[in-house]
Structures are given as structure tokens and as C-alpha cells.
Amino acid sequence: MKKSVPRITLLDDDTINQIAAGEVVERPASVVKELIENSLDAGASSISIELLSDTKGITRIKIIDDGCGIPPEDVEKAFLRHATSKVRYAEDLHVVTSMGFRGEALASISAISRVLMVTRTRGADTATTMAVSGGEVTGFGEVAAPSGTSVTIEDLFYNTPARRKFLRSRQTELLQIYLAVEAEALAHPHVGFLLMHNGQERIRTQATERLIDTVGFLFGHERIPSLIGISTGSPFMRIDGYVSHPSDCRTNRADTFISINRRPVVSKTIARAIRAGYGTLVAKGSYPSVFLNLTIDTGLVDVNVHPTKREVRLSREREILEEITRAVSETLHSTDILRKRTNRTEAEIGERNLISPRVSGVREETPKSYSAGGSGVQAGGRVHLKFSTTDKQLRLTETVCLGDTPGLLPSLRVIGQVCERYILAGSVADDELFIIDQHAAHERILYDQLSAGRDGRLQRQDLLVPLVVSLRPAEHAALNDASSVLEDQGFVIEDFGGGSIAVRSVPMVLGKRLGAEIIRDIAGDLIAEKSLSSDERKEQITCMVACRGAIKAGTTMSNEQMERLLDQLSRTSEPYTCPHGRPVILSYTISQLDRLFHRS
Structure with a gap:
């Protein structure tokens, strides 16, 4: 037909x-x-x-x-x-x-x-x-x-x-x-x-002539000291507003607010240009808080690209982006960015002083013994203060380690630590060199343990005193919306009133190192990735908790602790990559090393 x-x-x-x-x-x-x-x-x-x-x-x-x-x-x-x-x-x-x-x-x-x-x-x-x-x-x-x-x-x-x-x-x-x-x-x-x-x-918010006041109304006035003002211009544009101090960056782009000619816009290219202005002042994967208004000649801005005007098209885009990067870079380098973070808590300062080698009574000699039963690195029968925090982290992951899972890594002999970041190890046969990223390794261990707990076996730790965190409305709504997902991940969170929440339980692997910042980071991630499904949210939160709970780069470790870390890593499902897909361990055979030194 x-x-x-x-x-x-x-x-x-x-x-x-x-x-x-x-x-x-x-x-x-x-x-x-x-x-x-x-x-x-x-x-x-x-x-x-x-x-x-x-x-x-x-x-x-x-x-x-x-x-x-x-x-x-x-x-x-x-x-x-x-x-x-x-x-x-x-x-x-x-x-x-x-x-x-x-x-x-x-x-x-x-x-x-x-x-x-x-x-x-x-x-x-x-x-x-x-x-x-x-x-x-x-x-x-x-x-x-x-x-x-x-x-x-x-x-x-x-x-x-x-x-x-x-x-x-x-x-x-x-x-x-x-x-x-x-x-x-x-x-x-x-x-x-x-x-x-x-x-x-x-x-x-109250009507004001100063953007910094509005930032305080919305995000809390305690954020203001960590912000750096920008006010500069070129023949075809002006840049006014604030960016955060390099030490006050976040793990997501949730605090990026850009407007062009007073019109809020979403622009990945402008956000990248701002981030490029920081260069190596911030680590990869860290993002500054941004509150900027760009005043651009209206003849160079097409606001009719999107029906809701969320996106714009720019003429002379390359010049505009270069000007933004230059303005951010010059502002940061003309500021005393070595100043201490103003929002560091007394507890953080106390902890840093406690493990400082300059504090009297802390001995620098190599610990004399190690107890695999959990007593940790000892010097004269006491846990050596320099290694105590790391020891607690390793004990937590040993407590919930994956039973008798066979090791996937070959037997390794720890050689030492490089730049308090990488572990050097050799094969037992002395025919291969291994370089392990200590943070990525512990992150993989935590990730596997948190993932294994999704079926109800995840161990929680009730906080003796609930952690009360004050949040802005968007963060509060994001956490409330994800409360069931968070509970699956070991967090028990309740509304505390007045825009605050009370954290009553956390995943066991975090120990007692929970701070308000990790809660805000989780909220920020939920805001930045607001279109994720429930399963994707679980994965996102698992990755964040694993990252925040892992041993950091820059942490001094004893040989015994490095051996324990490698043993735990060996029993994970995928010891060669971290949850983000970055390599955990690299290896070089003796023949590869010979070629590098032109011995072959």
C-alpha cells in the first residue's frame, strides 16, 4: 500500500x-x-x-x-x-x-x-x-x-x-x-x-555596593578573609570580583559563579581560563571559589544562543579568555599567597604542631619494633608521634580488610620512600623495581572496602558528640536529597535546624578524622553533578570518602607501615589503579632499567 x-x-x-x-x-x-x-x-x-x-x-x-x-x-x-x-x-x-x-x-x-x-x-x-x-x-x-x-x-x-x-x-x-x-x-x-x-x-541578602558583602550573606562571612579581589580591565572588557586563595580550593566547581554584564552564565571555557590563571599554585583536581562579573562590550556578546540565556557566544573569545587568565595570574602573584590560611582551626594547628619534628620530646630515630597486632610503630614501647596518625589509618583499614583474599601483587621488599609521596620496592628476586603512589594505594584500599559495604556489611562508627555543620541552603538541600544514599555509605545525617545538619555516624574507615569540610565537599560534589542517578551518586560519594580518608602525599611513613600498606593493597580487587583511573603502581624490569641507562 x-x-x-x-x-x-x-x-x-x-x-x-x-x-x-x-x-x-x-x-x-x-x-x-x-x-x-x-x-x-x-x-x-x-x-x-x-x-x-x-x-x-x-x-x-x-x-x-x-x-x-x-x-x-x-x-x-x-x-x-x-x-x-x-x-x-x-x-x-x-x-x-x-x-x-x-x-x-x-x-x-x-x-x-x-x-x-x-x-x-x-x-x-x-x-x-x-x-x-x-x-x-x-x-x-x-x-x-x-x-x-x-x-x-x-x-x-x-x-x-x-x-x-x-x-x-x-x-x-x-x-x-x-x-x-x-x-x-x-x-x-x-x-x-x-x-x-x-x-x-x-x-x-541586603542591597550593597560591595560584592564581598553579598558573598558573606550567602556563604558566611568567615569565607571573606580567604578571598582575593580582582579589578582590572582592557580596552574591551573589565574583570571585577573575587577568587579564593590557592590554599582554600575545593574538590569541585560548585562555588563557581560567573556573570557577563550582570547576567549569570555557565561557561566551561571561562572556568578553565580562570583555573589556568592559578597554574601550579593548586593541585590537579582542585578548584578555586570564583565570584566574578565580566563587563564586556555588548557588541562582542551574543546572549541569544540559548532560550534561557544560560549560555553566551563571545566574539574575540581567544583574547577574552587570555585576558581572564592573565588577570587571575597577575592578581595571585601580586598577593602574599604564602600567608597562612585564615580559616584553619585551632585543632588543625595543634595537630600540625604535635607531629612537627621541632617539638621537644619527639625523637627522630627510626622506630625499633613493629607489632602486626595493631599496636603500631613503637619507640621504647610507645607509638612514635611522627607516625601515629598514619598508624591509626592503617589499623582502620586492617580491621575491615578483605579477609583471606589472595594477594594480586608479587612479593615486594620495601626499599624506602621518595619525597614522602612514593614508595620504592623491589621484587624478591631483585629483577624488578616498583614505584607506588602511597595516597592512590590507600585510596584504592578504602574504595574497595567502602564498595564492599554497600550490600549492608559496611561498618559504621557512631560519634560520641555529633558533628554539627552549618550549610548554605543549596548545600542543605543537596544533602537532604541524598540522605538515603549517604546512609548507604555509612553516614547518618539529621536536620539540626537553622540551616545546619548533625552528623551522627560515619563510615568506620574514616575513624575520628571527620571534619565539616568533608561534608561540604560532598555537598559541593552533589551540587556540581546534580543530574547523577542514585547509583552514580553512591559511586561519587564512595570515591570522595576514599580520597579524603586516605594517607596523603607528604606523609612520612616507616618501612613497617609501607609494608602494611602494600599488603593491604595486594588484597584489593584492582591494585594497579585508583578509583579515578590513575596508576597506583609502576614497574621497571632490570632490562628496562638497563636500556634507560644505555647499558644494553
């Missing part, structure tokens, strides 16, 4: 509006972002976000501003597609300076929800109110209200159930909103933001 040729038809307005809504409104956070940007374009100095939610998700979003309002005769136009006060001619698209200009936000939002707008211009006697449901006007009139605009959104995606089922958990959607509000607040410090969720304050 011959197939008929399909006819081309024009879509009806309802379908067109729902397609447009799909481009602009991906989730509740998209609604919040679009409405905040409308408020900013209206000249608001204060913006409030009120959220209501239940166990099923976010049920209501209300944005209130003190901007200029909308004249009564323009209120209905504001809900029409391609209606805008920000663009008059096609040429205007090339020099956009406002936050929004597509003219589709309200039309798109109202096409898939129930919307109530109340708006009043300054000097007007009354406010205008308009209700729209599924794109249809259901009410219009006058009410008493302060100047400015409020927009209330309810039943988001009520008429597009296929879209609604793709929403994530309530905590995940709240996390996205918190991140959107943080980004807008950092891009616009001169505007005060207030976010309430179910009647509780989650975010509050």
Missing part, C-alpha cells in the same frame, strides 16, 4: 505556546529565574521569593518586587508572545543590556500554569490585577496594592502532565531554585533578595 505524503499544517496557538514554554520553562527554577530577571529590568531594589511545597513538590511560587510596575493598558500585552518593552528593532538584539528580551517568559509560564499578577506603577492610585490559566485570561480588575509587581504561579505543568512527571524530587527542585537565586544575587549585589520556603527564611 502506497504511503500518503503528510500535509504541512500550521500549529494552533495553544500548541505553539506550550512548545515555547518547553524552551523557556524547564522546571520551577526556570520560572523563578525568568521572573527575577523581569523584576531586575523593572529597576527593583528589593525582590522577595516565596515558595510553598508539600511532599509531592513545589506547589506555589510568588515573586514580589518594588520595581516600576506595569501601566494598566500594558498588563494584558505582557502575557502575549514576543511582547516586550526591551527590544524595538532587530538591531537591538546585537546590543542587549537588559536581563530579558525574548518576550516569552510570561506567555510561556501562563500557558502551563495558573498565574496571578498584581502590578502598580509609582504614582498610580490603584494596582491592576490579572489572572491567566493555561493561556486564557480568567480575571482582570483593580485592587489596592503597593507599587511594584507580584506574580504568583500555581499548578505548574497542570495541563502538561508529561512534563510534570519529569520533575525531580522536591529537594532537588529546591536546590535548583536556591542556586538560581544565589547566582542572581551575586550578579546584582545592589539588590536585596529574600527567599522564604514554607514560611522559613532560607536566603537573605
Whole structure:
């Protein structure tokens, strides 16, 4: 049977509006972002976000501003597609300076929800109110209200159930909103933001002329001393803001906030350029906190790349990226980056002093005996202070070591340690040299033990005094959303109120070395990789705990400790690579060494 040729038809307005809504409104956070940007374009100095939610998700979003309002005769136009006060001619698209200009936000939002707008211009006697449901006007009139605009959104995606089922958990959607509000607040410090969720304050910033104040409001004022200011420019751009001291970097990019011409953007190329400015001042896999606004000639910025304006296209991109790298590098090298970390705790300082060879009473001679039963490295019957922390770490991994698993490595004879980072070992037959990365080796051991515990055999340690960690709203939401995954990994975390959580149990392999920073790092990883599945989250957390709990590069080890580490490594599932895929052990046969020295 011959197939008929399909006819081309024009879509009806309802379908067109729902397609447009799909481009602009991906989730509740998209609604919040679009409405905040409308408020900013209206000249608001204060913006409030009120959220209501239940166990099923976010049920209501209300944005209130003190901007200029909308004249009564323009209120209905504001809900029409391609209606805008920000663009008059096609040429205007090339020099956009406002936050929004597509003219589709309200039309798109109202096409898939129930919307109530109340708006009043300054000097007007009354406010205008308009209700729209599924794109249809259901009410219009006058009410008493302060100047400015409020927009209330309810039943988001009520008429597009296929879209609604793709929403994530309530905590995940709240996390996205918190991140959107943080980004807008950092891009616009001169505007005060207030976010309430179910009647509780989650975010509050005050209008200020200083970005550093807004950073303090959002991330805690204790972060401020570790930030370094940048203020520099070139003929076509300016760079203003703050980056963190090299000693205060994180294991993820969760604290990277970049705006271009006060528009929050996501740009991997700009983030890489900033990271390149640090050069070798930070280790591979470490990322600085970044709070930067780039002011670039609008003729060089195309903001119409993405419907939600999250991405931009730059002309003269190579020059712009080079300028960013140069600015970061010159700023860091003109700063006294040797100064001590200001946020180091007294406990950390005490521990460093305790193991310092300059402290009186600590002997530097080689320990005389080693007890495999767990008593550790001893000198005169006592654990040698220089090796005590490492000894505890090895005892923990010995306690939960994988039984009688046969060793996968050949018998090795420890030769020594290089730069307190690598272990040198030789084969028993003296015909092969092995170089082992001590941190990667212990990381592999911890990873295997944590992975083996996923089926319920993971040993936990209850903390005598719970660790209370103060978190910003996005971190709090990320941890709450992953609470069941964290519990599978040995962490028992409870809400402590006031934006804090209490850690009551941790994986046994961590011992008592848990600090607030590892919890924040886990939260940051969850934020940075927010689209991961449950299994991927488990893997991510396992890798992080293994990395944080492992013996560090720069740790002095005795020969006995190195032997114990190699014995544990030999009984892992894959002793040749760490969980991240980096090599743990390299080997050179005598013939390879002979060739290197041109003896063959």
C-alpha cells in the first residue's frame, strides 16, 4: 500500500505556546529565574521569593518586587508572545543590556500554569490585577496594592502532565531554585533578595555596593578573609570580583559563579581560563571559589544562543579568555599567597604542631619494633608521634580488610620512600623495581572496602558528640536529597535546624578524622553533578570518602607501615589503579632499567 505524503499544517496557538514554554520553562527554577530577571529590568531594589511545597513538590511560587510596575493598558500585552518593552528593532538584539528580551517568559509560564499578577506603577492610585490559566485570561480588575509587581504561579505543568512527571524530587527542585537565586544575587549585589520556603527564611541578602558583602550573606562571612579581589580591565572588557586563595580550593566547581554584564552564565571555557590563571599554585583536581562579573562590550556578546540565556557566544573569545587568565595570574602573584590560611582551626594547628619534628620530646630515630597486632610503630614501647596518625589509618583499614583474599601483587621488599609521596620496592628476586603512589594505594584500599559495604556489611562508627555543620541552603538541600544514599555509605545525617545538619555516624574507615569540610565537599560534589542517578551518586560519594580518608602525599611513613600498606593493597580487587583511573603502581624490569641507562 502506497504511503500518503503528510500535509504541512500550521500549529494552533495553544500548541505553539506550550512548545515555547518547553524552551523557556524547564522546571520551577526556570520560572523563578525568568521572573527575577523581569523584576531586575523593572529597576527593583528589593525582590522577595516565596515558595510553598508539600511532599509531592513545589506547589506555589510568588515573586514580589518594588520595581516600576506595569501601566494598566500594558498588563494584558505582557502575557502575549514576543511582547516586550526591551527590544524595538532587530538591531537591538546585537546590543542587549537588559536581563530579558525574548518576550516569552510570561506567555510561556501562563500557558502551563495558573498565574496571578498584581502590578502598580509609582504614582498610580490603584494596582491592576490579572489572572491567566493555561493561556486564557480568567480575571482582570483593580485592587489596592503597593507599587511594584507580584506574580504568583500555581499548578505548574497542570495541563502538561508529561512534563510534570519529569520533575525531580522536591529537594532537588529546591536546590535548583536556591542556586538560581544565589547566582542572581551575586550578579546584582545592589539588590536585596529574600527567599522564604514554607514560611522559613532560607536566603537573605541586603542591597550593597560591595560584592564581598553579598558573598558573606550567602556563604558566611568567615569565607571573606580567604578571598582575593580582582579589578582590572582592557580596552574591551573589565574583570571585577573575587577568587579564593590557592590554599582554600575545593574538590569541585560548585562555588563557581560567573556573570557577563550582570547576567549569570555557565561557561566551561571561562572556568578553565580562570583555573589556568592559578597554574601550579593548586593541585590537579582542585578548584578555586570564583565570584566574578565580566563587563564586556555588548557588541562582542551574543546572549541569544540559548532560550534561557544560560549560555553566551563571545566574539574575540581567544583574547577574552587570555585576558581572564592573565588577570587571575597577575592578581595571585601580586598577593602574599604564602600567608597562612585564615580559616584553619585551632585543632588543625595543634595537630600540625604535635607531629612537627621541632617539638621537644619527639625523637627522630627510626622506630625499633613493629607489632602486626595493631599496636603500631613503637619507640621504647610507645607509638612514635611522627607516625601515629598514619598508624591509626592503617589499623582502620586492617580491621575491615578483605579477609583471606589472595594477594594480586608479587612479593615486594620495601626499599624506602621518595619525597614522602612514593614508595620504592623491589621484587624478591631483585629483577624488578616498583614505584607506588602511597595516597592512590590507600585510596584504592578504602574504595574497595567502602564498595564492599554497600550490600549492608559496611561498618559504621557512631560519634560520641555529633558533628554539627552549618550549610548554605543549596548545600542543605543537596544533602537532604541524598540522605538515603549517604546512609548507604555509612553516614547518618539529621536536620539540626537553622540551616545546619548533625552528623551522627560515619563510615568506620574514616575513624575520628571527620571534619565539616568533608561534608561540604560532598555537598559541593552533589551540587556540581546534580543530574547523577542514585547509583552514580553512591559511586561519587564512595570515591570522595576514599580520597579524603586516605594517607596523603607528604606523609612520612616507616618501612613497617609501607609494608602494611602494600599488603593491604595486594588484597584489593584492582591494585594497579585508583578509583579515578590513575596508576597506583609502576614497574621497571632490570632490562628496562638497563636500556634507560644505555647499558644494553
